[in-house]
């Protein structure tokens with residue numbers, strides 16, 4: 001489970017994330033909504049231990065990411081926004097490397113790699129070099145890396161970005177399925193995704209949470225029963241302020 | 242443990258691309274070519290190999306070590322894979338050590354492949370093989386020093402060209418710094434203190450004694466502290482960049 005307490009991040013004088021707090025329990029899928037530049041990726045980078053927070057803290061399954069990063073990181077599967085990959089490797093080679101990093105070996109390693117390849121529909125490109133993959137496949141390869149070690153916590157930064165509608169659908173189904181026994185935090189700016197796969201959603205604007213609730217609650221709050229209207233209302237009024 | 246995982250990936254990646262092969266072949270052609278031409282190996286009969294063979298190594302490394310090591314953090318930052326590495330349960334220190342060792346291994350392979358020259362001198366004369374071994378050690382340490390330096394530079398930038406130019410410049414200064422003809426000119430133009438500072442930064446002082454078969458503790462301390470400083474610097478820069 002993920003606990004974030006009053007986390008903030010300054011870049012120079014710019015405040016990218018402002019005293020954000022939220023919790024994601026096991027079995028929950030939290031949608032992280034917000035316009036571009038709201039601070040979603042920055043928050044995720046702090047929660048995954050890539051960048052240190054300016055203040056506040058994040059705990060993964062009760063382990064502080066700043067005090068005990070090594071332990072905490074073993075519990076997390078993370079898909080960064082740009083789905084970065086080592087271009088000189090094959091899909092299989094890359095996943096085996098990730099399995100080594102995750103301390104999997106022998107048959108556990110092979111099984112984990114096979115399973116991740118199957119789950120992310122990568123069988124046809126398993127032995128292809130990563131630099132020859134199309135965008136959708138690159139994205140799914142990086143997603144496979146996040147699922148490989150069957151982590152308790154999944155953090156996915158725009159997991160459906162750049163996918164075609166079929167792939168988007170598959171990934172949403174996957175998130176929903178995995179969410180039954182994991183804590184998942186995923187960001188998006190596509191509002192249908194919230195209804196499709198989240199148990200709860202927060203809307204972030206300029207580093208602050210401006211709305212929070214189940215999809216049904218959020219829709220109930222919305223002026224004319226559509227999430228889009230709510231999103232426009234809470235984020236535009238804030239930008240105007 | 243994780244150092245080993247990173248090391249293996251980096252090493253595979255060197256040999257999956259033409260980089261390692263190209264650098265090894267260039268090193269072999271140039272080091273052996275220079276020995277038999279400008280090194281006048283045949284004419285002066287330098288069985289210790291000091292002047293004909295090992296003399297050229299720093300000059301080759303100042304160009305080739307940056308070519309080996311520049312990709313270590315530049316690629317990682319340009320492709321964004323540093324974000325994967327930074328969220329894996331791998332300490333920055335393991336990653337740095339693994340990468341450094343991989344680059345050092347590539348250069349060690351190149352260096353060991355020059356063995357025919359050792360066989361040749363043993364066939365032609367009776368060289369001091371102890372001095373040859375210590376020269377090899379010295380040569381490898383010089384290369385590791387330049388790899389460390391390049392790695393530090395690569396932590397600063399995501400641009401390969403910038404990294405290569407800056408690293409080659411710094412390594413060149415380290416080669417020229419203690420090079421006898423340069424220090425002699427420098428002594429005429431500046432104060433002794435400056436000359437001493439420049440020589441201390443240069444590699445020749447430490448390389449030369451190993452070339453003569455002298456194992457001086459101070460040289461090993463110098464190489465070890467320089468390399469450690471570069472690696473610690475790399476770690477500091479990488480952490481500072483994320484903050």
Ligand SMILES: Nc1ncnc2c1ncn2[C@@H]1O[C@H](COP(=O)(O)OP(=O)(O)O)[C@@H](O)[C@H]1O
Nearest residue numbers: 011014016034035036037038039040041042043
């Ligand atoms: N490394 C950085 N240095 C300076 N500013 C940054 C950095 N990373 C993000 N920002 C700024 O922080 C804000 C939040 O960015 P981000 O978290 O990427 O937003 P989102 O993912 O919600 O689109 C943006 O205004 C962005 O320009």
Ligand SMILES: [Mg+2]
Nearest residue numbers: 040041042081
């Ligand atoms: Mg983002």
